[in-house]
Amino acid sequence: MSEELQRRIDILEEEVATLKEAIQFLAFCKSTDRRFLFFDWIVKNNVLGERRVRFNRVLLTLSSRLERKPPRKRPAISGVSSELLYKEEAPTYSEAKLLLMQALETEADTIVEELIDAFAEQGIHTWIVSLRATEEESDPTSR
Structure with missing residues (x-):
């Protein structure tokens, strides 16, 4: 796997983790x-x-x-x-x-x-x- 491809995968994994965290916060703060x-x-x-x-x-x-x-x-x-x-x-x-x-x-x-x-x-x-x-x-x- 190329270094560039691995970097892009790492970025996507971080974005997915961030979205999951945001959804959890939204679930708790909404009415x-x-x-x-x-x-x-x-x-x-x-x-x-x-x-x-x-x-x-x-x-x-x-x-x-x-x-x-x-x-x-x-x-x-x-x-x-x-x-x-x-x-x-x-x-x-x-x-x-x-x-x-x-x-x-x-x-x-x-x-x-x-x-x-x-x-x-x-x-x-x-x-x-x-x-x-x-x-x-x-x-x-x-x-």
């Missing part, structure tokens, strides 16, 4: 429309690319389990416990939270709590909001 809290959460927590794919697969699988429709395919998802993800019975909120944390590669359960709050506010994925409410009713100290 969030309450109707789009989930999408705001996606940007603020950088759930894009492969993280987004893992996240969506886990969410879809959990929803299917809740509806008692086990997935025909059970692909391994990097960083996610297949044993827990593909259990036969409906998921508990604690299981769903743990699996989402694994998919998001985080140990901070507050990120998932913020996610569920965003779902509730936006009126989507209400099944997981209901799971949380059910767990809180049975154990008020669970949150």
Whole structure:
């Protein structure tokens, strides 16, 4: 590779990194429309690319389990416990939270709590909001 080509690649990589940083700052400083809290959460927590794919697969699988429709395919998802993800019975909120944390590669359960709050506010994925409410009713100290 020529020196000039490497220099141009380095410049482009720096510009991409700068743009990513600018987007993160914009996500935090803008006013969030309450109707789009989930999408705001996606940007603020950088759930894009492969993280987004893992996240969506886990969410879809959990929803299917809740509806008692086990997935025909059970692909391994990097960083996610297949044993827990593909259990036969409906998921508990604690299981769903743990699996989402694994998919998001985080140990901070507050990120998932913020996610569920965003779902509730936006009126989507209400099944997981209901799971949380059910767990809180049975154990008020669970949150």
